[in-house]
Amino acid sequence: MRRGLLGCVGSVVLKVSKPRSRYRPIRISPNLSAIQRRLRGKRVVEIERLGKRVVVRFDSGDRLVLQPKMAGLVLVGQPPNLPHSRLVIDLDGPATPIIYWDQRGLGTVQLWSPVEYELFLASGQLGPDALAVDSMTFFQRFASSHRPVKPALLDQSRIAGIGNLYASEILHRVKINPRVPCSSLTRAHWKRIHRATLDVLLTAIEYEGSTLSDGSYRNALDQPGSYQNAHRVYDREGKPCFRCKNVLIERIVQAQRSTFLCPRCQK
DNA sequence: CATATGTCCTGAGAGC
DNA sequence: TGCTCTCAGGACATAT
Numbered sequence: 001m002r003r004g005l006l007g008c009v010g011s012v013v014l015k016v017s018k019p020r021s022r023y024r025p026i027r028i029s030p031n032l033s034a035i036q037r038r039l040r041g042k043r044v045v046e047i048e049r050l051g052k053r054v055v056v057r058f059d060s061g062d063r064l065v066l067q068p069k070m071a072g073l074v075l076v077g078q079p080p081n082l083p084h085s086r087l088v089i090d091l092d093g094p095a096t097p098i099i100y101w102d103q104r105g106l107g108t109v110q111l112w113s114p115v116e117y118e119l120f121l122a123s124g125q126l127g128p129d130a131l132a133v134d135s136m137t138f139f140q141r142f143a144s145s146h147r148p149v150k151p152a153l154l155d156q157s158r159i160a161g162i163g164n165l166y167a168s169e170i171l172h173r174v175k176i177n178p179r180v181p182c183s184s185l186t187r188a189h190w191k192r193i194h195r196a197t198l199d200v201l202l203t204a205i206e207y208e209g210s211t212l213s214d215g216s217y218r219n220a221l222d223q224p225g226s227y228q229n230a231h232r233v234y235d236r237e238g239k240p241c242f243r244c245k246n247v248l249i250e251r252i253v254q255a256q257r258s259t260f261l262c263p264r265c266q267k
Numbered sequence: 268c269a270t271a272t273g274t275c276c277t278g279a280g281a282g283c
Numbered sequence: 284t285g286c287t288c289t290c291a292g293g294a295c296a297t298a299t
Contacts, residue, residue, distance in 0.1 A: 015285085023276080023277075024275095024276065026276090026278090027275095052292090052293075052294095062296095064274070067293085067294085068291065068292090068293090068294090069293040069294070070276090070291065070293055071276085071277080071278095071291080072296095075289075076295070078280050085275085102276095103276085103277060103278075104275090104276045104278080104291085105276050106275060106276060106277090106293070106294085107293085108294095137281085144271090145269085146269085146270085147269085153271095154293085154294095156293090163292050164291095164292060164293080165292050166292080172280070190284075204292095210292065212291080212292075212293095213279090213280095214278080214279060214280085214290095214291070216291075217292065219291095225295080234292090255270095255271075255272085256271095256272075256273085257291095257293090258290080258291085
């Protein structure tokens, strides 16, 4: 998503609008007119990422923070009146408009002042980014937890950026059972989990994400990603494990979320 | 404090 | 066809 917005850097906001929609409105703060007042005429100076949020920074110092959650997308240069378009930002450059689109409406859009941004960083709601820390940090931030390792990997306040499908993929790569408590894993295990996290996330980013069978995720140009073709366990229930040929991948539920694993190599 | 659970939404697919 | 049920790349508030 961040990469898809890079072409907007340097452009100036002409107009911010909210398409009318038959769906329940998403959470936007402050209200639309305040956002319009603060963004109109401002220049995009940087596109940032904060865990799973995408952040558009303006020359005013304000940041537009998009949190797409399960079914939100950032589109650039697409028709603005698609069903589920939630916010449209017209810019004066070639990469326009920016559209925040959200099928389920679970996502949020916020405009943060520099102070609000600093307060958020200081709040500890978000741990350090998975791609920005070493394996010792993984060890230090997970090993004391008694939770099963897979749900723990999703806890953004420990390490930010690991999502549900990637947690299953990471644990399969390192042959660790998703049910084992974090506290039962050694420093060496956390080294391997850290390594696998980098491998999985960086490759998934390169492949522009995973577009599941429902066509969910799309990039800024509304094109599907291809990391789903590299999944070894996620969404592969009943299919053979690539490592243990005639063993079938299982689906279990942990903390009300699907986990996929090979019952043999992740014993 | 840490961990568990319910909830917010819409839509697709399976099963009857 | 149409109904009901379950599930979905997430993270909050609230309960224990």
